[in-house]
Amino acid sequence: MDDLNEQMEVRRKKLLQLRESGVVPYPNDFRPKHVSSQILSEFGAVSDDHLRALPDDFTMAGRIMGIRSFGKASFFHLQDRGGRLQVYARQDRLGKEGYDLFKSLDVGDIVGVWGKLFRTKTKELTLEAHGLRLLCKCLRPLPEKWHGLADVEARYRQRYVDLMVNSEVREVFKRRSRIIRIIRRFFEDRDFLEVETPMMQPIPGGAAARPFITHHNALDMNLYLRVAPELFLKRLLVGGVERVFELNRNFRNEGVSVRHNPEFTMLEFYQGYATYEDLMTLTEELFVTVAKEILGSPKVSSGDQVIDLQPPWRRLSLTEAIEEYGKVKREEVATIEPLRAFARKNGLQVDTEIPYGNLLVEVFDKIVEPNLIQPTFVIGYPLEVSPLARKDDANPALVDRFELFIGGRELANAFSELNDPLDQRDRFLKQAQSRKIGDEPASAIDEDFLRALEYGMPPAAGEGIGIDRMVMLFTASSSIRDVILFPLLRPEH
RNA sequence: GGGCCGUUAGCUCAGCCUGGUAGAGCAUCUGCCUUUUAAGCAGAGGGUCGCUGGUUCGAGUCCAGCACGGCUCACCA
Numbered sequence A: 001m002d003d004l005n006e007q008m009e010v011r012r013k014k015l016l017q018l019r020e021s022g023v024v025p026y027p028n029d030f031r032p033k034h035v036s037s038q039i040l041s042e043f044g045a046v047s048d049d050h051l052r053a054l055p056d057d058f059t060m061a062g063r064i065m066g067i068r069s070f071g072k073a074s075f076f077h078l079q080d081r082g083g084r085l086q087v088y089a090r091q092d093r094l095g096k097e098g099y100d101l102f103k104s105l106d107v108g109d110i111v112g113v114w115g116k117l118f119r120t121k122t123k124e125l126t127l128e129a130h131g132l133r134l135l136c137k138c139l140r141p142l143p144e145k146w147h148g149l150a151d152v153e154a155r156y157r158q159r160y161v162d163l164m165v166n167s168e169v170r171e172v173f174k175r176r177s178r179i180i181r182i183i184r185r186f187f188e189d190r191d192f193l194e195v196e197t198p199m200m201q202p203i204p205g206g207a208a209a210r211p212f213i214t215h216h217n218a219l220d221m222n223l224y225l226r227v228a229p230e231l232f233l234k235r236l237l238v239g240g241v242e243r244v245f246e247l248n249r250n251f252r253n254e255g256v257s258v259r260h261n262p263e264f265t266m267l268e269f270y271q272g273y274a275t276y277e278d279l280m281t282l283t284e285e286l287f288v289t290v291a292k293e294i295l296g297s298p299k300v301s302s303g304d305q306v307i308d309l310q311p312p313w314r315r316l317s318l319t320e321a322i323e324e325y326g327k328v329k330r331e332e333v334a335t336i337e338p339l340r341a342f343a344r345k346n347g348l349q350v351d352t353e354i355p356y357g358n359l360l361v362e363v364f365d366k367i368v369e370p371n372l373i374q375p376t377f378v379i380g381y382p383l384e385v386s387p388l389a390r391k392d393d394a395n396p397a398l399v400d401r402f403e404l405f406i407g408g409r410e411l412a413n414a415f416s417e418l419n420d421p422l423d424q425r426d427r428f429l430k431q432a433q434s435r436k437i438g439d440e441p442a443s444a445i446d447e448d449f450l451r452a453l454e455y456g457m458p459p460a461a462g463e464g465i466g467i468d469r470m471v472m473l474f475t476a477s478s479s480i481r482d483v484i485l486f487p488l489l490r491p492e493h
Numbered sequence B: 001g002g003g004c005c006g007u008u009a010g011c012u013c014a015g016c017c018u019g020g021u022a023g024a025g026c027a028u029c030u031g032c033c034u035u036u037u038a039a040g041c042a043g044a045g046g047g048u049c050g051c052u053g054g055u056u057c058g059a060g061u062c063c064a065g066c067a068c069g070g071c072u073c074a075c076c077a
Helices: A006-020 A036-043 A048-053 A091-103 A152-157 A159-165 A167-189 A230-238 A276-295 A318-326 A336-345 A356-367 A421-437 A447-455 A467-475
Strands: A058-069 A073-080 A083-090 A110-119 A125-136 A213-216 A221-225 A243-251 A263-272 A299-302 A305-308 A314-317 A376-382 A395-406 A409-416 A460-466
Touching (some): A036 A058, A036 A083, A036 A125, A048 A110, A058 A083, A058 A125, A073 A091, A159 A167, A167 A243, A167 A467, A230 A243, A230 A447, A263 A276, A276 A395, A299 A467, A314 A318, A318 A376, A336 A356, A409 A467
Antiparallel strands (some): A058 A073, A073 A083, A243 A263, A263 A460, A376 A395
């Protein structure tokens, strides 16, 4: 615990004095009957005569947020989960003893208040306190009332203070909750079953990311925090769950940035008897549904740009995109050698062993991705970067896959699923080989997943949507840390 | 991991270029104040200037290293 500064000393002393005078400073027998937001919406517009006729038993609880005191009368704002309501406390209503108790309270203390509504000279709906109780003594000073808590590091480390004093932060997380609720309803309405599959997996699969490793003591075995739920959700397709989704955490042992947090929330869903093209339509519908319910419009402002989510969204193949944004002719990127030269020219370090398809995606990430502001489905992904996707019937070097980009960020990845168990085994073997070349630990082949495919998985398409990035889009947040309550930071000290 | 920037009172920030014994506002404390809302008036207290070392008669200020954070590049299906 830190050394106590003057203000913390003062608050502790007040706490001691309250105890000595018989006040219980941390009671739990107070039951508020009203919430600020309800009171404001119900009585914010009614006449003063009507207010006078209301009973005097409005009962609220919350945190004292700003005290304006004039000797024998004071105003303050009481902040609860709904927002803030002004409270008026005066000595001739609370009595000398009651008002003295109030005078000893501090900004940040949690109190219960009851009384009668009225409107002040400045027309603000206000609760005149007929009684007031301390419900929790706050022992630390709150940040400044005007600037709030601005230090980014303090905001993330002490999110509780951030939430207390920065109302726009509360709004972001309320909106996040609403978005997730809308998504759930969207899939439930379409007969998808929500499931939970293992977070701790013996063989990490479903994405090429580096996993976190942990250990199970009783079984003496290593487990991996999942990088994706994909292989388990497909087992469910095999089992007959033809429409399934999971909305939950993934963990990737990678760097931290404005768009990456090591644990992040992913929606994955699988629909039997559908193709990746069907999922494009479904994705457009999902985003428009969320946009209309959250913003009332398919247009989203993002920084100084307006993103229009009205379908249909642009569809562009990977190579077309590179031609367009790299201002390059097709033959300059059609084979590995010219592509290498082009990549180097654009400042990429080119690994001599890198396969054509992998390099193509690297070039795309560098020169195209940041420019895809309006929603764009990029299609025509190479086979070698898509070991779980179905081959394109017309061109077996490609797969039936899209990634969705909005605001220069990847938001979704989807494909028609590979359900040929023999092809899948070959792809796994190739992946394992190419991984041995690099310094990644060679990953074991998930034999149980292949066994499941051998029983037969219905033709299907599946998609993953990065929920944090989707929330960033709908809250105009530029950093993923602003939409995750407790982003990963190094420990203090 | 590289580059750039930041770290000064509980909070928000000046002060650093050009070295000379630490400043403001809010908050706190004392007094006055019964319709304020960044309430007001008068007064007071509060600092390991991120940490460690160096240069100097003297370092918040200059230099180096370290820690944490931000931006960015790299990494990242």
